[in-house]
Amino acid sequence: MQFIDLKAQYDTLRDRIDARIHQVLDHGGYIMGPEVKEFEAALSAYCGVEHTITCANGTDALVLALKALGIGPGDAVFTTPFTFFATAEAIALAGARPVFADIDPRTFNIDPASLEQAILRTEQERKFLPKAVMTVDLFGLPADYDAIEALCEKYKLDLVEDAAQGFGGEIRGRRAGSFGTVATTSFFPAKPLGCYGDGGAIFTNHEGVAERLRSLRVHGKGGDKYDNVRIGTNSRLDTLQAAILIEKLEAFPDEMEKRQQVAQRYTNQLPNWLTGPHVPEGYVSSWAQYSVLAESGAERTRIMKACRPRSSTSASRKATSRSPRTPARACSACRWGPTSARRTRAACSKPSIRSRRAPPDGASAVRTAGEARRPARRCRHTSRTRVRRRGR
Numbered sequence: 001m002q003f004i005d006l007k008a009q010y011d012t013l014r015d016r017i018d019a020r021i022h023q024v025l026d027h028g029g030y031i032m033g034p035e036v037k038e039f040e041a042a043l044s045a046y047c048g049v050e051h052t053i054t055c056a057n058g059t060d061a062l063v064l065a066l067k068a069l070g071i072g073p074g075d076a077v078f079t080t081p082f083t084f085f086a087t088a089e090a091i092a093l094a095g096a097r098p099v100f101a102d103i104d105p106r107t108f109n110i111d112p113a114s115l116e117q118a119i120l121r122t123e124q125e126r127k128f129l130p131k132a133v134m135t136v137d138l139f140g141l142p143a144d145y146d147a148i149e150a151l152c153e154k155y156k157l158d159l160v161e162d163a164a165q166g167f168g169g170e171i172r173g174r175r176a177g178s179f180g181t182v183a184t185t186s187f188f189p190a191k192p193l194g195c196y197g198d199g200g201a202i203f204t205n206h207e208g209v210a211e212r213l214r215s216l217r218v219h220g221k222g223g224d225k226y227d228n229v230r231i232g233t234n235s236r237l238d239t240l241q242a243a244i245l246i247e248k249l250e251a252f253p254d255e256m257e258k259r260q261q262v263a264q265r266y267t268n269q270l271p272n273w274l275t276g277p278h279v280p281e282g283y284v285s286s287w288a289q290y291s292v293l294a295e296s297g298a299e300r301t302r303i304m305k306a307c308r309p310r311s312s313t314s315a316s317r318k319a320t321s322r323s324p325r326t327p328a329r330a331c332s333a334c335r336w337g338p339t340s341a342r343r344t345r346a347a348c349s350k351p352s353i354r355s356r357r358a359p360p361d362g363a364s365a366v367r368t369a370g371e372a373r374r375p376a377r378r379c380r381h382t383s384r385t386r387v388r389r390r391g392r
């Protein structure tokens with residue numbers, strides 16, 4: 001069984017996708033062809049935003065978003081440690097400092113209370129200038145935007161929504177991709193809306209930000225592509241991918257309906273010794289992944305073993321698929337993310353299992369069996385004492 005059965009999906013859309021691909025082959029506009037504009041307009045309509053700027057992948061989308069907001073060296077960007085590596089990586093690539101807040105143990109998304117503490121701590125330390133919050137809609141569930149938008153307003157921070165996993169999710173009718181100053185997504189094939197290669201997009205309602213993004217994705221172009229007014233990069237969505245995505249976006253609302261039905265079926269049939277995902281009232285998850293919690297780590301291992309196929313089919317991939325690692329694991333002294341560290345250690349994606357049992361504290365949550373302590377060193381994040389382990 002495939003984790004995401006792209007072939008089955010292609011089979012249902014084959015004629016439409018093939019026709020679109022041939023249209024591009026016929027006109028030959030492979031770079032920024034008419035399908036790119038058409039797809040951007042369709043995305044804007046779907047997300048309910050004024051401007052969509054497509055680009056080469058979801059990581060570039062995050063870096064470009066930060067650059068368009070003028071975020072760089074000396075700036076702090078608050079984010080969740082429980083995400084795919086690209087989130088914090090993009091902050092570092094923009095030259096800024098990722099500052100981690102812990103997660104809500106039920107939704108696994110950034111916890112607004114911990115976020116506020118991180119903002120206050122950074123303000124007090126005066127080493128980095130608080131500039132933005134980068135949220136992640138983990139596993140498809142939008143973050144708590146009511147609280148986070150209020151915090152951004154209070155502390156005058158930009159909000160960047162990383163909706164790489166969240167595209168298709170909603171809060172009371174407001175779609176992922178429409179939260180924050182800027183939002184981004186990824187069209188990596190296994191994402192809720194995936195293409196047949198790499199792709200990404202950035203969404204905003206701010207005309208000036210959109211202008212800078214259009215310039216940044218084509219070598220900092222000005223009036224035309226040989227008039228370079230800033231340092232940019234080459235990060236365009238291929239016309240062929242845009243053509244494929246036009247058809248996939250058309251089918252997307254129907255697929256979302258089906259995902260809701262499948263998720264409901266999983267939830268209905270979960271045994272009482274497993275905890276299903278928590279979707280707050282008024283929220284819709286795009287179910288990028290459906291994850292469950294086991295009673296303990298040992299139980300999780302037992303279930304995962306039982307899920308492994310006896311034959312040599314690919315079903316085991318589901319059972320062994322791992323959730324994102326947290327960069328906060330790198331520092332036990334900070335204790336930035338004890339909840340996130342616990343969840344990260346034990347998390348797997350559907351139908352694999354996360355552990356519900358809490359370790360004694362944040363540090364032990366990230367220590368693996370057999371790891372020995374080495375002399376303490378100062379943590380470079382907080383100046384507290386850091387426990388060093390062998391093999392690092």
Ligand SMILES: Cc1ncc(COP(=O)(O)O)c(C=O)c1O
Pocket residue numbers: 057058059060083084086087136162164165186187188198199200
């Ligand atoms: C939360 C998150 N952000 C960013 C990315 C990066 O997207 P891409 O692989 O298109 O660069 C991913 C991809 O897995 C992701 O899950």
